[in-house]
Amino acid sequence: MATKQKEQLAGWGNFPVSASYNVYPSSEADVAKTVKNGSLVPRGLGRSYGDQAINDDGKVVICTHLNHFLSFDEANGILECEAGVSLEEIINVFGPKGWLPMICPGTKFVTIGGAIANDIHGKAHHVDGSFFNCVISFRVMLADGTVVNASREENADLFEATFGGLGLLGVIISAKVKLRKVETTYFRQKSIKVKNLEEMLKALEEYDHFNYSVAWVDPLAKGSKLGSGVLTVGEAASVNDLPPSLKKEPLKIHKKSKLTVPFFLPGFLLNGFTVRILNRLIAFVQNSPKEFVHYEKFFFPLDMINNWNRGYGKRGFIQYQFVIPPGKEGAENVKRIMEMIATSGCTPFLNVFKKMGKGQGILSFPFEGYTLAIDFPVTKNLHAFTQKMDAEVLKAGGRIYLGKDSMLDKDTFQAMYPQYGEWIAIKRKYDPNNKFTSDIGRRLGLQS
Incomplete structure (x- = not known):
């Protein structure tokens, strides 16, 4: 496990880019050797959008070789695995046996360690909450090289602070997570076309009894059409629900995608005109779903195109996600x-666009309210615009998802996350010398 020469590294948005020394441990002993020497940040499959898992002029510990299953309690659906195991690997092995991850974000290409570090959420947050709710415990290597167990009962402060803590408290070695028992890998879904934001918010309330709910909104619509789009809701399908053609293989898993974006596309291809055309296409697809859909299309539609992030060109892009409180004032915001x-x-x-349920944690993003996540290609005017949005989100009592952020400033972050001081106190306790650091950690002042 030799440290490589400096390499350029970025998140999924290909912005920003840093040069770091990247190491690939394949055992707990390898991680211990790395932790002894220099500052570092752990990294999984690199699906955080910004600078969460890059470390300019420092080390990045890429944990994807720590991907072994350790045990499975079939009676209770509890899987113990190393932190580099991905949701895809869990689905491939346990899907055919009738088990799926309890919390699924927009991609299956995330590791268990990354899911904890970013406290990921999905279409069912208003019902299931975030990843915090399916993790029983984890083992984490601290700055002094010791490995401790963290759970709701043992080292509870470390357990809570690690969710949304962006890997800045230690390297997660392994975790125990609860899986969901399923009869099929299909979902029954319904799409509701809405003409404006008022209709969208009413539809979110009307169909709140569905476990899964997510909306696509036309980002360029204005005036009376502002907020127009398609709300998609769904429920897990039982075997008896399925039509005969799907009953033949009710626990079918996905195939490896053959579609790929082979190189970075020219930046000029994504402009106002092409985006309008693509948005019309998306609206048509969203409003024309089959009644029964496989989990691959239901949870992970973009995974069907490998390296789709290259479509934004070499300039890269950001995903801006915020949550604000609900109600009449929330709708106006x-x-x-x-x-x-x-x-x-x-x-x-x-x-x-979707509605979130109650949140938990210290630096965990979700709380009850409305959330919107939207991509922007990087341009010279983007940073100034995100600062204006940051101000509006803060004024509305909201906050930005740190697991996707690329541009938030320290003062605004601290105002958005009032428990910041509590997290820093835990950081001082477990990592007083800032062994674990990253570009976002330095940018936002996440130092002890």
């Missing part, structure tokens, strides 16, 4: 921010 986006000239694309 959403409207105002959507108006800002539609008139920004920053080519907004690929957005997701």
Whole structure:
């Protein structure tokens, strides 16, 4: 496990880019050797969008070789595995046996360690909460090289602070997670086309009894069409629900995708005109779903195209996600921010709108309210625009998802996350010399 020469590394958005010394441990002993020497940040499959798992001029410990299953309690659905195991690997092995991950984000290419570090969430947050709720315990290597167990009963402060802690408290070695028992790997879904934001918010309330709920909103719509889009809701399908053609293989898993974006596309291809065309295509697809859909299309539609992030070109892109409190005032705040986006000239694309349930944790992102995640290609005007949005989100009592952020400043972060001081105290306890650091850690002042 020799440390390589400096290599350029970025998140999924290919922005920003840093040069770091990257190591690939394949055992707990390898991790211990790495932790002894220099500052570092752990990394999984690199699906955080920004600078969460890069470390300019420092070390990045890429944990994807720590990907072994350790045990499975079939009676209770509890899997113990190393932190580099991905959701895809779990699905491939346990899907045919009738088990799926309890919490699925928009991609299956995330590791268990990364899921904890970013406290990921999915379409069912209003019902199931975030990844915190399916983790029983984990083993984590601290700055002094010792490995401790963390759970709700043991080292509870470390356990809670690690969710959303961006890997800045230690290297997760292994975890025990609860899987969901399923009869099939299919979902029954329904799409509801809405004409504006008022209809969208009413539909979210009307169909709140569905476990899974997510909406696509036209980011360029203005005036009376602002907030127009398609709400998709769904439930897990039982064997008896399925039509005869799907009953033949009710626990079918996905095939490896053959579609790929082979190189970075020219940046000029993504402009106002092409985005409008693509948005019309997305609206058509979203509004024309089959009644029964496989988990691959239901949870992970973009995974069907390998390296789709290259479509934004070498300049890269950011995904901006915020959550604000609900209610009448919340609806007005959403409207105002959507108006800002539609008139920004920053080519907004690929957005997701949904309602969240109650949150937990210290630096964990979700809380009860409305959330919007939207992609922007990096341009010279983007940073100034995100600062304006940051101010509006903060004024609305909301906050930005740190697991996707690329541009938030320290003062705004601290105002958005009032428990910041509590997290810093835990950081001082377990990592007083800032062994674990990263570009986002330095940018936001996540130091002890």
